Amino acid sequence: MKNMIYMPLLAFAGALTLITGCATTPVTREVTLDRQPRTASKLEAQDTRRAVEKMVEAMLQDIDIDELREDHPHLPARPVVDFFAVKNATSGHVDTKSFTDSLRVALLKSRKFRFVDRTRDTETIDEMRRQARGGLVDPDKAIAAGQQIAAQMQLMGRVMDDKTKVGRTTDVYYKFTLELLDMTSGEIVWADEHELRKETTRPIF
Numbered sequence: 001m002k003n004m005i006y007m008p009l010l011a012f013a014g015a016l017t018l019i020t021g022c023a024t025t026p027v028t029r030e031v032t033l034d035r036q037p038r039t040a041s042k043l044e045a046q047d048t049r050r051a052v053e054k055m056v057e058a059m060l061q062d063i064d065i066d067e068l069r070e071d072h073p074h075l076p077a078r079p080v081v082d083f084f085a086v087k088n089a090t091s092g093h094v095d096t097k098s099f100t101d102s103l104r105v106a107l108l109k110s111r112k113f114r115f116v117d118r119t120r121d122t123e124t125i126d127e128m129r130r131q132a133r134g135g136l137v138d139p140d141k142a143i144a145a146g147q148q149i150a151a152q153m154q155l156m157g158r159v160m161d162d163k164t165k166v167g168r169t170t171d172v173y174y175k176f177t178l179e180l181l182d183m184t185s186g187e188i189v190w191a192d193e194h195e196l197r198k199e200t201t202r203p204i205f
Helices: 002-034 045-062 065-071 096-110 118-134
Strands: 080-083 087-089 114-117 153-166 169-182 188-201
Touching (some): 045 188, 080 096, 096 153
Parallel strands (some): 087 153
Antiparallel strands (some): 153 169
16 A cells, blocks of 8 residues: 555656756756856956056065165156066967056056157157148247157066967966066066966867
């Protein structure tokens, strides 16, 4: 008698399990796919922002201007730094302009350095020529070539990558590098690296 009662209960439980399993399968697949974004191995805005924050923090902590001037007496209290665009040495596209701009803004806010921007040299020269030719500006007040402030230091940066694929998994290693050079002596007075590793796995289907 007990077996006769248990059999319908077991059959009902089995049917309920089957129905529940069928209902939850699509949800599970969606969650799995959402966790595998196709662009996960690429540099994103937050990656660049984090690299800038860490490297600027390291630079401001490491460099004491007074101590630096003891070894480089030609440097003024606030050295003028020649800022070049960060180079993209990766195998893909990287928004190095955003990286460069963020570095410049963060370092300017520190009030330890002054900057000239060689990334805009062509625009500056073209504007001076336009003023000279246009006749709309008083020649005595027009900006003349050769009046730009001279830089004592040079800041250079680059982004590199190393990509490895194993099966469905792509592993990408990124390295951000900054170097500060004394243009008079040619000595690299400061350098730093920020490393980042990103991984993505393609779904089976």
